[in-house]
Amino acid sequence: xxxxxxxxxEDYAQWYNDLVIKGELADYSAVRGCMVIKPYGYAxxxxxxxxxxxxxxxxxxxxxxxxxxxxxxxxxAEEANAEGFAKECAVVTHYRLKSDPDAxxxxxVDPEAKLEEELIVRPTSEAIIWNTxxxxxxxxxxxxxxxxxxxxxxxxxMRTRLFLRTAEFLWQEGHTAHASKPEAEAEAKLIxxxxxxxxxxxxxxxxxKGIKSANERFAGAEETYCIEAMMQDGKALQAGTTHFLGxxxxxxxxxxxxxxxxxxxxxxxxxxxxxTRLIGALVMAHSDDDxxxxxxxxxxxxxxxxxxxxSDEQRxxxxxxxNEIVRSLKALGISVKYDDNDNxxxxxxxxxxxxxxxxxxxxxxARDIEKNVVExxxxxxxxxxxxxxxxxxxxxxxxxxxxQQNIYHKALQYREAHITKADNWEDFLNLLDDKGGFIAAxxxxxxxxxxxxxxxxxxxxxxxxxxxxxxxGRCIFTGNPSSQRVLFARAY
Amino acid sequence: xxxxxxxxxEDYAQWYNDLVIKGELADYSAVRGCMVIKPYGYAxxxxxxxxxxxxxxxxxxxxxxxxxxxxxxxxxAEEANAEGFAKECAVVTHYRLKSDPDAxxxxxVDPEAKLEEELIVRPTSEAIIWNTxxxxxxxxxxxxxxxxxxxxxxxxxMRTRLFLRTAEFLWQEGHTAHASKPEAEAEAKLIxxxxxxxxxxxxxxxxxKGIKSANERFAGAEETYCIEAMMQDGKALQAGTTHFLGxxxxxxxxxxxxxxxxxxxxxxxxxxxxxTRLIGALVMAHSDDDxxxxxxxxxxxxxxxxxxxxSDEQRxxxxxxxNEIVRSLKALGISVKYDDNDNxxxxxxxxxxxxxxxxxxxxxxARDIEKNVVExxxxxxxxxxxxxxxxxxxxxxxxxxxxQQNIYHKALQYREAHITKADNWEDFLNLLDDKGGFIAAxxxxxxxxxxxxxxxxxxxxxxxxxxxxxxxGRCIFTGNPSSQRVLFARAY
Numbered sequence: 001x002x003x004x005x006x007x008x009x010e011d012y013a014q015w016y017n018d019l020v021i022k023g024e025l026a027d028y029s030a031v032r033g034c035m036v037i038k039p040y041g042y043a044x045x046x047x048x049x050x051x052x053x054x055x056x057x058x059x060x061x062x063x064x065x066x067x068x069x070x071x072x073x074x075x076x077a078e079e080a081n082a083e084g085f086a087k088e089c090a091v092v093t094h095y096r097l098k099s100d101p102d103a104x105x106x107x108x109v110d111p112e113a114k115l116e117e118e119l120i121v122r123p124t125s126e127a128i129i130w131n132t133x134x135x136x137x138x139x140x141x142x143x144x145x146x147x148x149x150x151x152x153x154x155x156x157x158m159r160t161r162l163f164l165r166t167a168e169f170l171w172q173e174g175h176t177a178h179a180s181k182p183e184a185e186a187e188a189k190l191i192x193x194x195x196x197x198x199x200x201x202x203x204x205x206x207x208x209k210g211i212k213s214a215n216e217r218f219a220g221a222e223e224t225y226c227i228e229a230m231m232q233d234g235k236a237l238q239a240g241t242t243h244f245l246g247x248x249x250x251x252x253x254x255x256x257x258x259x260x261x262x263x264x265x266x267x268x269x270x271x272x273x274x275x276t277r278l279i280g281a282l283v284m285a286h287s288d289d290d291x292x293x294x295x296x297x298x299x300x301x302x303x304x305x306x307x308x309x310x311s312d313e314q315r316x317x318x319x320x321x322x323n324e325i326v327r328s329l330k331a332l333g334i335s336v337k338y339d340d341n342d343n344x345x346x347x348x349x350x351x352x353x354x355x356x357x358x359x360x361x362x363x364x365x366a367r368d369i370e371k372n373v374v375e376x377x378x379x380x381x382x383x384x385x386x387x388x389x390x391x392x393x394x395x396x397x398x399x400x401x402x403x404q405q406n407i408y409h410k411a412l413q414y415r416e417a418h419i420t421k422a423d424n425w426e427d428f429l430n431l432l433d434d435k436g437g438f439i440a441a442x443x444x445x446x447x448x449x450x451x452x453x454x455x456x457x458x459x460x461x462x463x464x465x466x467x468x469x470x471x472x473g474r475c476i477f478t479g480n481p482s483s484q485r486v487l488f489a490r491a492y
Numbered sequence: 493x494x495x496x497x498x499x500x501x502e503d504y505a506q507w508y509n510d511l512v513i514k515g516e517l518a519d520y521s522a523v524r525g526c527m528v529i530k531p532y533g534y535a536x537x538x539x540x541x542x543x544x545x546x547x548x549x550x551x552x553x554x555x556x557x558x559x560x561x562x563x564x565x566x567x568x569a570e571e572a573n574a575e576g577f578a579k580e581c582a583v584v585t586h587y588r589l590k591s592d593p594d595a596x597x598x599x600x601v602d603p604e605a606k607l608e609e610e611l612i613v614r615p616t617s618e619a620i621i622w623n624t625x626x627x628x629x630x631x632x633x634x635x636x637x638x639x640x641x642x643x644x645x646x647x648x649x650m651r652t653r654l655f656l657r658t659a660e661f662l663w664q665e666g667h668t669a670h671a672s673k674p675e676a677e678a679e680a681k682l683i684x685x686x687x688x689x690x691x692x693x694x695x696x697x698x699x700x701k702g703i704k705s706a707n708e709r710f711a712g713a714e715e716t717y718c719i720e721a722m723m724q725d726g727k728a729l730q731a732g733t734t735h736f737l738g739x740x741x742x743x744x745x746x747x748x749x750x751x752x753x754x755x756x757x758x759x760x761x762x763x764x765x766x767x768t769r770l771i772g773a774l775v776m777a778h779s780d781d782d783x784x785x786x787x788x789x790x791x792x793x794x795x796x797x798x799x800x801x802x803s804d805e806q807r808x809x810x811x812x813x814x815n816e817i818v819r820s821l822k823a824l825g826i827s828v829k830y831d832d833n834d835n836x837x838x839x840x841x842x843x844x845x846x847x848x849x850x851x852x853x854x855x856x857x858a859r860d861i862e863k864n865v866v867e868x869x870x871x872x873x874x875x876x877x878x879x880x881x882x883x884x885x886x887x888x889x890x891x892x893x894x895x896q897q898n899i900y901h902k903a904l905q906y907r908e909a910h911i912t913k914a915d916n917w918e919d920f921l922n923l924l925d926d927k928g929g930f931i932a933a934x935x936x937x938x939x940x941x942x943x944x945x946x947x948x949x950x951x952x953x954x955x956x957x958x959x960x961x962x963x964x965g966r967c968i969f970t971g972n973p974s975s976q977r978v979l980f981a982r983a984y
Contacts, residue, residue, distance in 0.1 A: 029624060030559075036624050067523040069582075076598055079597050131522050141835065
């Protein structure tokens with residue numbers, strides 16, 4: 001009966017894939033590394049997008065749309081950025097197909113329709129956007145520009161995984177232009193806070209805000225800030241990044257402004273993004289062996305009502321009550337579905353909605369009506385209890401809030417229990433293998449040491465937490481002096 | 493002072509471009525044929541998208557997302573469709589760049605990273621979607637599938653114009669799968685009605701619903717339905733299409749279902765779309781020589797308040813009143829901006845918001861406060877009058893509704909005055925040259941005649957209106973018998 005998923009303990013990677021596929025979030029496609037986001041997964045993304053979009057707009061940002069393609073000459077203008085993405089670019093070289101003279105009904109690329117200049121399918125849009133900003137910015141009066149874009153991008157990853165790493169993914173990318181360095185830095189931090197707020201209060205995903213080491217910085221950035229989350233297998237996941245870009249792109253694209261004193265200077269920049277990857281984080285942070293667990297605030301469906309009946313008479317009595325409940329829930333802005341599909345038994349439906357992580361299930365039968373109660377089951381703890389129909393909607397509303405909090409606190413507890421200090425190299429390796437999680441350890445600050453640690457242990461520096469405590473110590477790898485611990489982890 | 497635009501009479505095409513650029517809807521980009529949609533234009537698109545999206549969801553549709561790329565072998569599977577789009581396809585042939593050995597800091601396409609199979613950047617998604625549906629559909633219980641996608645598509649047009657015809661554009665594409673022919677046909681008509689409802693009641697754009705001639709049908713469709721609008725230069729614009737695809741794509745991708753009697757049959761299909769092209773229609777249908785005219789229901793900004801003051805004291809008194817008005821308008825769900833920017837004079841602001849087509853402008857000065865009035869100017873008629881501050885918000889709300897109606901009726905009057913009957917070839921040509929608009933004329937029904945008429949006159953059959961009156965007559969071109977008039981026009 002129903003769909004069976006691999007248990008988390010047995011095979012974490014397979015458990016994850018089962019959740020995504022059988023929870024109907026996404027499907028594989030005929031295109032290498034690209035996925036199909038199914039309606040249930042897309043509804044989740046819409047809820048995430050709408051919440052984020054409102055936060056962006058409330059902080060003065062506006063949306064716009066820039067071209068999918070970047071001419072190669074623009075792409076290569078900011079060299080660090082270009083180098084960072086060059087190895088994973090889809091390249092358009094031709095603009096026409098023609099009939100294959102050797103095979104009827106087949107098409108071939110028309111060699112006469114070769115582009116003079118190749119077009120890169122955007123892996124990120126700094127280049128095309130800063131080339132555009134050049135035409136928009138003359139004076140400090142044109143600043144700041146606070147633009148965000150919701151779009152698809154393509155990075156030709158060799159090893160892909162649904163949501164976590166796909167050749168094409170959906171995201172938002174903010175690209176702001178400022179008249180001063182402090183203003184741009186403040187923007188990068190403002191959005192970092194906004195991302196953390198979204199992750200914690202909407203996705204119920206606790207995150208650590210921090211700064212990336214130089215090795216892990218965005219190609220072309222002066223500083224990369226990040227939010228890092230912890231998954232249930234002890235691996236970290238970068239959930240969002242914001243970049244202070246300095247004047248790098250302004251210099252590459254010659255974007256200058258005259259300030260209040262009529263002096264010319266290059267414009268200061270930030271960029272920042274979160275993507276459909278967050279859906280992978282959501283799945284891995286909260287779900288269990290029975291399926292997905294959706295935080296109520298972004299759940300595509302918050303409440304499902306399943307009728308239990310043996311006769312048409314019972315069915316009609318139950319449906320009447322159920323429809324009353326639907327109305328009362330909708331009046332409170334709660335999304336609800338009454339599933340009276342006659343082709344499936346209640347038990348099958350229970351399993352199906354558990355699989356999909358619907359936060360609250362209400363079952364209602366003929367006997368319940370006599371007693372003026374319904375059975376309310378919460379997905380997170382799987383507790384069930386009889387609840388009076390009087391004032392039911394408000395109780396459900398409170399329960400949804402409670403579930404949201406509980407999911408967050410469960411993930412937070414797990415995360416807190418998985419930050420461990422290591423003071424020597426042996427402990428560091430043992431912790432990584434036996435326990436996982438974040439390991440707080442001293443590092444001498446050199447890129448070379450970081451590389452060596454990564455090569456041997458597969459762990460990377462996830463971040464240097466903001467407001468990190470200063471503490472004198474010795475690098476776990478080299479023994480050189482260090483002034484603070486940083487967070488290492490194996491990561492997605 | 494302010495921006496000057498070419499008058500409509502002087503040069504219609506330039507007038508249109510001026511409106512788009514100076515109204516800040518869009519900008520040219522560094523990519524051939526691709527545009528940048530600026531924040532003001534994108535806000536308009538968001539309002540259009542949100543209204544349409546709600547209509548789709550209210551009629552049972554859900555959103556999903558399919559890959560940007562279509563492998564060539566899938567693309568060519570439905571031959572009519574492939575042939576229709578083959579000549580305007582952007583083709584990805586490589587997945588990596590590398591450093592140019594001959595030019596430091598430059599990149600070249602890595603010849604070793606050639607794809608085994610080329611990828612087409614989707615010009616439309618029937619192929620990739622029907623290839624996916626094959627895995628989702630086994631039985632009638634899996635039907636209907638009512639999926640819509642909001643996405644970008646690429647068609648390599650040789651002559652492009654902002655919004656009207658761009659190499660990349662944004663759109664929605666619905667792709668539905670059904671168990672029967674009548675159900676699919678009903679879906680195509682349902683969405684046609686939905687599009688007409690949206691065009692008329694949101695965009696204030698009167699449209700004629702009709703059927704396309706075989707020549708003008710979507711490549712791969714059995715029947716194409718359309719809504720056709722009339723622009724102020726007498727040219728028609730196709731504002732949306734819905735397609736009954738028969739079993740063509742199901743056959744091309746071998747998508748069968750078992751019906752209630754367990755018999756296998758191919759699945760029936762529709763597809764339908766509207767795009768950012770609608771913004772071009774909006775601009776051309778309503779605007780005047782002073783700028784854009786936005787229908788209030790989708791205007792990015794419905795009301796602007798401009799303060800008029802001579803001293804700081806006046807300014808602060810005016811601002812206090814203005815902020816009260818802002819609050820009262822927002823309470824009614826009206827979008828409003830109080831523009832107290834001190835760097836621009838009121839006259840400059842008046843011109844700027846006229847250019848942008850903001851439906852209602854409120855000016856408020858010190859003397860107005862004494863009299864307890866404000867000056868309210870409506871963009872459509874440019875009428876100004878003093879309005880009491882008592883109950884102002886409700887009056888503005890009513891005015892916005894009136895403007896919405898007025899814009900629609902003005903466009904409708906123009907359209908009605910530009911449907912003319914022609915009963916012979918000479919009249920037909922003269923009407924096209926002298927008056928433009930739709931010409932209702934008899935046509936013998938043959939594709940060859942249609943082609944000949946198009947070659948000579950540049951007019952195409954825009955549609956055979958739904959519920960067209962039957963009328964015996966003679967084809968204006970061949971003199972052959974005809975049973976009804978069809979609508980011809982020169983078109984965008």
